[in-house]
Amino acid sequence: MKYFFQIVLSLIPTILGAITIVFLVIHFVPGDPVSVMLGEFAAPEAEAQLRSDLGLDRPLIVQFGDYLLHLASGDLGRSIRLGTPVIEQIIDRLPYTIALTTFASAISLMVGMPLGIIAAVRRKTAADYVTRSVALIAVSMPTFWLGLLMILLFSIQLGWFPVLGSSASTVGEFLHRAVLPSAALGTVMAALIARVTRASMLEVLNQDYVRTARAKGLQESIVHYRHALKNALLPIITIVGLNVGQLLGGAVITESVFSWPGLGKLFIDSMYARDYPMIQGVALFFAIGVITVNLVTDLIYGIVNPVMRHG
Amino acid sequence: MNALTEARINRRSLALMAGMAPLVGVPSVARAQEPRPLRVRMSADISQLDPILIFDPSSHYVAGSIYSRLVRYRPGTTEIQPDLASDWEVSDDGMTYTFHLREDVQWHKGYGQVTANDVKFSVERHLNPENASLFAAYFDVMESVEAVDDFTVRFRLRQPFAPFVGSTLAFRSGWIVSQQAIEDAGEDYLQNPIGSGPYVFESWAPGQNVTLLANEEYFEGAPEIQQLVFVPIPEDSAAELAMLSGEIDLSYFNLVEVFQRLESSGEFVAESPIGLGVHGMMINLTRPPFDDLLVRQAMAHAIDQEGIVATVWQGLAEVPTGFLTPQYLGYTDDVQTYPYDPERAMELLAEAGHGEGFETSLLYASSPPWPQMAPIIQANFQQVGIQLELQQLEFAAYQVPRREGNYDLIAISTSRPADPDLILTEYFHSRSFPPGVNNSYYDQIDELIEEARLEQDTEAREAIYAQIQQRMAEDIPGLWVDWNPILMVHNPDIVGHAIVMNYDLNPQTMRFAE
Numbered sequence: 001m002k003y004f005f006q007i008v009l010s011l012i013p014t015i016l017g018a019i020t021i022v023f024l025v026i027h028f029v030p031g032d033p034v035s036v037m038l039g040e041f042a043a044p045e046a047e048a049q050l051r052s053d054l055g056l057d058r059p060l061i062v063q064f065g066d067y068l069l070h071l072a073s074g075d076l077g078r079s080i081r082l083g084t085p086v087i088e089q090i091i092d093r094l095p096y097t098i099a100l101t102t103f104a105s106a107i108s109l110m111v112g113m114p115l116g117i118i119a120a121v122r123r124k125t126a127a128d129y130v131t132r133s134v135a136l137i138a139v140s141m142p143t144f145w146l147g148l149l150m151i152l153l154f155s156i157q158l159g160w161f162p163v164l165g166s167s168a169s170t171v172g173e174f175l176h177r178a179v180l181p182s183a184a185l186g187t188v189m190a191a192l193i194a195r196v197t198r199a200s201m202l203e204v205l206n207q208d209y210v211r212t213a214r215a216k217g218l219q220e221s222i223v224h225y226r227h228a229l230k231n232a233l234l235p236i237i238t239i240v241g242l243n244v245g246q247l248l249g250g251a252v253i254t255e256s257v258f259s260w261p262g263l264g265k266l267f268i269d270s271m272y273a274r275d276y277p278m279i280q281g282v283a284l285f286f287a288i289g290v291i292t293v294n295l296v297t298d299l300i301y302g303i304v305n306p307v308m309r310h311g
Numbered sequence: 312m313n314a315l316t317e318a319r320i321n322r323r324s325l326a327l328m329a330g331m332a333p334l335v336g337v338p339s340v341a342r343a344q345e346p347r348p349l350r351v352r353m354s355a356d357i358s359q360l361d362p363i364l365i366f367d368p369s370s371h372y373v374a375g376s377i378y379s380r381l382v383r384y385r386p387g388t389t390e391i392q393p394d395l396a397s398d399w400e401v402s403d404d405g406m407t408y409t410f411h412l413r414e415d416v417q418w419h420k421g422y423g424q425v426t427a428n429d430v431k432f433s434v435e436r437h438l439n440p441e442n443a444s445l446f447a448a449y450f451d452v453m454e455s456v457e458a459v460d461d462f463t464v465r466f467r468l469r470q471p472f473a474p475f476v477g478s479t480l481a482f483r484s485g486w487i488v489s490q491q492a493i494e495d496a497g498e499d500y501l502q503n504p505i506g507s508g509p510y511v512f513e514s515w516a517p518g519q520n521v522t523l524l525a526n527e528e529y530f531e532g533a534p535e536i537q538q539l540v541f542v543p544i545p546e547d548s549a550a551e552l553a554m555l556s557g558e559i560d561l562s563y564f565n566l567v568e569v570f571q572r573l574e575s576s577g578e579f580v581a582e583s584p585i586g587l588g589v590h591g592m593m594i595n596l597t598r599p600p601f602d603d604l605l606v607r608q609a610m611a612h613a614i615d616q617e618g619i620v621a622t623v624w625q626g627l628a629e630v631p632t633g634f635l636t637p638q639y640l641g642y643t644d645d646v647q648t649y650p651y652d653p654e655r656a657m658e659l660l661a662e663a664g665h666g667e668g669f670e671t672s673l674l675y676a677s678s679p680p681w682p683q684m685a686p687i688i689q690a691n692f693q694q695v696g697i698q699l700e701l702q703q704l705e706f707a708a709y710q711v712p713r714r715e716g717n718y719d720l721i722a723i724s725t726s727r728p729a730d731p732d733l734i735l736t737e738y739f740h741s742r743s744f745p746p747g748v749n750n751s752y753y754d755q756i757d758e759l760i761e762e763a764r765l766e767q768d769t770e771a772r773e774a775i776y777a778q779i780q781q782r783m784a785e786d787i788p789g790l791w792v793d794w795n796p797i798l799m800v801h802n803p804d805i806v807g808h809a810i811v812m813n814y815d816l817n818p819q820t821m822r823f824a825e
């Protein structure tokens with residue numbers, strides 16, 4: 001337990017760093033929320049008034065200090081664009097993004113790992129070549145393009161799934177609408193996992209203990225799944241953990257293509273409006289998400305590989 | 312058999328084959344019996360539903376179906392017609408406007424009758440600085456507003472202002488709200504807007520949709536379409552797919568290629584009339600060599616507008632004769648024009664002492680059609696020896712140099728209410744120099760604009776606007792590239808849709824064909 005708290009404490013500087021970078025970057029990008037909000041035909045006095053109402057006329061360091069003070073008491077501020085508390089919007093949208101990334105991860109593991117294992121076990125056969133080529137194409141494909149292709153095939157031609165991700169009234173409908181965006185988002189990661197699984201399995205399969213297992217006369221399937229895969233898992237877990245950040249980045253694009261009302265779409269909308277508090281709030285949640293997953297990955301390492309438990 | 316029915320049959324047969332009908336969302340019988348909603352795409356989610364704070368087209372779109380004004384534009388046109396006011400008088404000196412309200416108008420959700428006090432309240436809200444109304448300046452000309460009796464409202468102006476009805480009261484600044492509803496809702500007004508228009512606000516799920524229901528007590532009779540659902544879909548290509556899959560019924564588009572694909576599918580009604588919008592480049596007259604009229608004439612002759620209309624717009628736009636489109640009051644085509652003529656352009660440049668050409672730059676925002684149009688203009692200029700550097704910025708970033716007046720040429724895309732006063736004042740009156748949007752620093756028509764405001768006689772006012780257009784055509788404060796079409800696509804079974812001119816959707820005029 002003490003160990004756990006130590007880890008959590010050590011995360012604070014990481015999150016602070018992330019907040020600081022995001023704060024600086026968005027304030028140095030040209031354009032400000034007032035000019036976006038008031039449109040082109042605003043009177044300069046009205047702009048000055050709004051800028052001062054929003055506190056945007058204060059020095060940057062003061063604004064940042066003020067933001068941190070509020071943050072320390074759990075206040076993320078109000079959205080400039082919508083006028084509502086940032087936290088309300090984030091909580092509304094969060095389940096969509098969690099669902100999307102979870103389904104995408106699940107799909108990528110369920111597809112990527114078996115393919116990688118098959119490719120490794122049947123090295124230099126047709127199955128291997130096909131898997132590797134498909135994986136290469138999938139890794140290189142931009143998510144938004146893949147998303148559009150999937151919509152064309154599955155929604156327009158076959159009519160299996162809706163185009164729009166939004167407005168589900170039942171859980172069944174929600175899941176139904178989640179299939180295409182999750183598949184689009186999961187495909188790239190599935191390809192990555194397939195490649196890593198293959199490489200990692202191959203390395204393990206060449207090791208002495210596997211030869212020993214085979215020499216003992218064990219069945220091939222037991223050698224593969226009980227002996228080899230267990231040790232090949234570490235790099236796969238690492239890839240999954242490290243890629244959650246990438247997955248969230250992909251979610252920003254996927255959510256826009258599929259009109260999926262998650263944090264990614266909120267992030268993009270807020271960026272165009274220069275809605276500083278909202279951008280900071282979403283970025284904070286993204287940072288916490290990535291860090292949490294990496295923490296969980298660390299914990300899973302310990303379970304999978306006992307050697308690391310006291311490391 | 313068309314592709315859509317085919318797709319639907321496929322969906323059913325495949326679903327049955329696989330035995331997974333519940334999974335793939337075949338509509339259940341109970342749902343099929345519900346009244347069909349009209350699903351309208353908007354290009355972004357709404358941000359406000361309080362009229363004094365609405366600045367974006369999406370919010371306007373939704374609010375336009377909820378609220379009424381004293382007067383409105385007749386759907387699909389730029390003519391004024393009565394809304395809450397049954398009629399009105401203007402005093403001879405043009406300084407007093409008296410409106411008589413209909414006595415049969417009820418607020419939504421039981422908020423009672425719409426009275427003159429609500430009108431007074433709605434207008435005075437703009438004036439209180441604490442409300443931070445975006446339209447406070449629109450009412451600078453107004454001295455007072457009073458409720459003479461329950462159904463009579465009187466505005467007194469500080470000076471005659473002819474655009475008061477067509478511009479101030481018929482646009483966003485003119486929506487009437489219920490005093491009681493505003494006070495009751497407080498900070499939660501965004502989720503509880505009350506109007507007196509054809510549709511009643513039902514719900515807003517951020518990022519997903521806004522739902523409105525037909526106002527059964529609407530003073531012009533309950534609308535036929537029972538439910539309106541507005542769906543935010545930012546990307547045109549995603550909206551195209553949603554049209555094809557039947558998930559939305561009506562959408563406006565920015566991208567010509569998307570519009571044309573849907574049009575040529577033969578599945579939809581597609582219209583592309585010329586509206587109130589113009590694309591052009593404002594010339595920074597404070598910077599040499601643009602202070603020289605010969606140089607501006609040369610640039611005007613150098614742009615191949617017909618080529619741009621034919622390629623970028625696939626023939627859907629029109630070659631402009633000037634800044635105002637034919638939809639505006641007082642439009643005239645009796646103005647000097649500068650047909651594409653590179654040789655003449657080079658002669659003029661030589662005459663101005665720039666025989667070897669010069670270097671300049673064009674600043675533009677990254678929304679269509681500028682990223683496509685700017686390189687063509689660059690090539691046009693290159694032909695006559697003008698080296699044009701292209702500076703493309705995302706919209707919010709583009710606003711920074713724009714406000715500072717820091718550019719040679721700057722691209723604009725305009726659309727404003729049909730009364731010419733507002734758009735001419737914003738773009739070409741000297742009071743709108745940057746940070747306003749008179750990016751040309753043009754000051755030659757101030758007096759004419761002001762004269763037109765004072766003119767009560769419409770014909771005389773039109774004559775002044777004609778004079779303004781002629782003056783601008785001679786002075787060339789900007790280069791006009793196209794009058795752009797409004798690109799709209801809807802399902803063929805929607806009847807009575809009128810093209811949106813001033814962001815008002817007018818759903819009350821629509822119904823589904825039997």
